[in-house]
Amino acid sequence: MNKAAFFDRDGTINVDTGYLYETEKLKFIPGVPELIKKYNDEGYLVIVVTNQSGIARGMFTVEQMERFNEYMNSRLQNEYGAHIDAFYYCPHLPEITGECDCRKPKPGLFLRAIHEHDIDPAQSVSYGNSERDKMASFAAGIHDYRGVDQL
Ligand SMILES: [Zn+2]
Numbered sequence: 001m002n003k004a005a006f007f008d009r010d011g012t013i014n015v016d017t018g019y020l021y022e023t024e025k026l027k028f029i030p031g032v033p034e035l036i037k038k039y040n041d042e043g044y045l046v047i048v049v050t051n052q053s054g055i056a057r058g059m060f061t062v063e064q065m066e067r068f069n070e071y072m073n074s075r076l077q078n079e080y081g082a083h084i085d086a087f088y089y090c091p092h093l094p095e096i097t098g099e100c101d102c103r104k105p106k107p108g109l110f111l112r113a114i115h116e117h118d119i120d121p122a123q124s125v126s127y128g129n130s131e132r133d134k135m136a137s138f139a140a141g142i143h144d145y146r147g148v149d150q151l
Contacts, residue, residue: 003123005039006110006137007032007084009050011129012148014072019054021064023071029148035127037082044124045117048087049109049136055091062091088113105132110140 010016013036015027039046048069054060069087076082088109090102102108114121121141128134129148137145 001118001120001123002045003043004045004047004113004117004119004125005036006047006049006113006124006126006142007036008104008128008130008133009048009087012127012133013048016129019057019059021054021060021068023068026068026072026075028075032148033076033080033082036076036084037080040082045085045119046083047113047117048084049104049113049126050087050089051104051132052089052091053093053103055089056093056096065089086113086117104130105135105139107136107139110136110142114140 007013010020013029013032014020015029017025036046052065055062055065073084076084090100090104090109092100092103094103100108113119124142125144125146126133126137126142127146127148128137134145
C-alpha cells in the first residue's frame with residue numbers, strides 16, 4: 001500500500017483569492033512547495049483534494065480549473081522540483097446541483113483517492129485550512145491532520 005500527503009488547494013497550497021482559476025493569480029503560500037517536495041522525496045503520493053463550487057456556480061469551467069491545476073504543477077516542477085500526483089475536485093454546490101458525497105466535509109474525494117491509488121490512510125497525512133478539511137480527513141481514516149498554521 002502507498003502512503004500519501006493530501007493537500008487542500010486554495011488557502012493551503014496557494015493564497016485563496018476566491019473562485020480562483022486565472023493562472024496569473026497563482027501565488028504559493030511560502031514553504032508549501034518545499035513541503036510538497038519533501039513528501040515527493042520521501043516516497044509519498046501528493047494528492048490535492050479541493051472543493052471547487054465555482055464550477056456549479058458557473059464562474060469557471062472544468063477545463064479552466066484543469067488548466068490552472070496543470071499550471072500549478074508545472075510551476076512546482078520548474079521552480080521547486082516538486083510535483084502533485086493527482087487532483088481530486090468536487091464541482092458541486094448542494095443549493096444548485098443537489099447533495100453529493102464528495103464536497104468536503106464529506107470524505108468522498110479522499111475515499112476515491114484512497115481506493116484508486118491503494119493508499120493506507122493510517123500512514124497518510126492531510127493538510128488543510130478549515131474545519132471541513134479536518135472533518136473530511138478524519139471521516140476517511142486519516143487522523144494525522146495538520147492545519148496550515150502548523151507549517
Ligand atoms: Zn461533490
